[in-house]
Amino acid sequence: MEPQKGNLYLIPCTLGDTPPLEVLPLLVKKAVEHINHYVVEHEKNARRFIKSIDSKKIQGDLIFQEINKFTNPEEIPQMLNPCFQGFDVGVLSDAGCPGIADPGASVVQEAHKRGIRVVPLVGPSSILMAMMASGFNGQNFAFNGYLPIDKGERKTTIKRLEKLSIEYDQSQSFIETPYRNNQLLESLCSTLHPQTMICVACDITLPSEYIKTASAGDWKKIKVDLHKRPTLFIIQK
Template sequence: MSGTLYLVATPIGNLDDMPPRVAATFGAADFIAAEDTRVTLRLLNHLGLKKPMVSYYEHALHHGEAILQRIEAGENCALCSDAGMPCISDPGEQIVREAHERGIRVVPVPGASACVTALAASGQPTAHFVFEGFLPVPKKERRARLAFLQNETRTLIFYEAPHKLRTTLDDLAATFGGGRSVSLCRELTKLHEEIVKTTLAEAVAYYRENDPRGEYVLVLAGADPADTEPDAAPTLEEVVAAARALQAGGMPPAAAAKQAAAGTGFSKGEIYKKMVSEG
C-alpha cells in the first residue's frame, strides 16, 4: 500500500510559531524530503528528532523519482522547504505534481507563508492580489515580465534577496512610476522584523544610502483601474474637427483627413466627405 506525501510548513523565522501538528508530522514520518538538509537538521534538533533526510533542491531533483518510489513502497514522507509553506515558489511543486499523476495521497500540513503574512501586514489592498515570487534574473525576461504586469490592478507580491533589492526597486520604479505605493517587509517574525509602507521613489532613495539587510517581501499596490481603461473612442464629429484643425494649419484636406482618421475606426474617405459637405 502506498504511503503519503505530507507537505509540512515550517516557521518563516520564529521557531515559537511551530504548530504542534507540524512537529507531530515530522515525528511520524519515515523520512524527510528537505530543500536544504542542513537547514532542516537545525529544525529537527530544535524538536529533538532524528530522521533520515534527502534533498529535493532544484539541482538534485533527480532525487524526486527516488522519493516517489519510496512513498509508493509504503513510506510516509514529510516534504518541507527552508521556511514557510513548501512548493510555493519552490521546486517541490514538481514532486507534488508527479505525486498526483501517480495516485499518491498528498496531505498539506499548513502554517505560515511569507507572502500572505506580508500582505496582511502591508497596509495594501488585500481583496485581490497576485503572487509573483522572484522576478527573472536575465534582463530581457525581467523587462518582459514587468511590461506584462504594468497595467495589473491587483496588489503585487514579490520576493527579493538583499543583494538584489536595489536593482529590483529601480526596475519597479521605472515600470510603475516612483509614486506607486509599496510596502517593504523585512525579516518577518524575526528579531529585526521591519514593515515600512512608502513609495517606490522613496524606497529607491533610502536604499541608495542604506544597505539592504535580510530577506524582503515587496507588496506593491496595483494600478488605478481608471488609469488602465482605454480612452473613449472619438466621435465622427470630433475626428472631423481634428481634420479641420490640421487643414487650418496648412495641411491639404486629403492629408488632414488621413491623419485624423488614423486609429479611430473611421476611414479617410468618410472624414474627407464630411469635411467637403460641411465646408
C-alpha cells in the same frame, strides 16, 4: 497483502531563527516526531530544523532526498517509494511552506499522479503574510518570483507589472536575491509612477521584522537597509 500507502506531508518551517513553536502549530511537531523519510532542499538545513522541533529525534534514523533546480525530473518518482512501503514522507522547504515558490511542488504533483494522499500543514508563508500586511487587493494578486537581473529587462518587467496592476486591479509581488534588495527598491522608485504604492515586507516573523507600504514617491525619502535580509516586494497602482 501490500501495506497501506503512506501519506505525503507538506511541513512548513520557520522563516528564520524564530523558535519554531512560536509560529508553528502543534500538528507540525507531531508530524516531525513520527516521520523519518524526508524530501528537502538541503539536508543540513532540514536536520537543523527537525532538531529544533524534536531534540530527542534520532538523527541516524532520518533518511533524506534532496530536490532543487538541478534535480533530474526522472528522479522524482523514486522519492515517493517509502509511501508504497507504508511510510509517511515529509516535504520540507528551506523556509516557509513547501510547494510555494519551492521545488517541492514537483513531488506533490507526482504524488497526485500516483494516488498518494497529500496533507498540507499550517505554517508561515512570507507571500501570504506580506499580502496580509500590505493593505493591497487580497482578492486578486500574483507572485512573480525573481525579476530579471539585467537593468533594461528589469525596468521593462517593472513597467509591465505596473500595467497589469492597473488593468486588472491586481497586486504584483516578487522577490530578489537578498544582497540586491536595495538596488531593486531603487529601481522600483525610479521606474514606477510616483503614486504607485510599494509594500516592502522584510524579515517576516523575526524580531527585526519591517513592513511598510508607501508610494514610490515617498519611498525615495525613506531610509531603510534591506541588504541580505529576506524581503518581499509588492506593488499596486
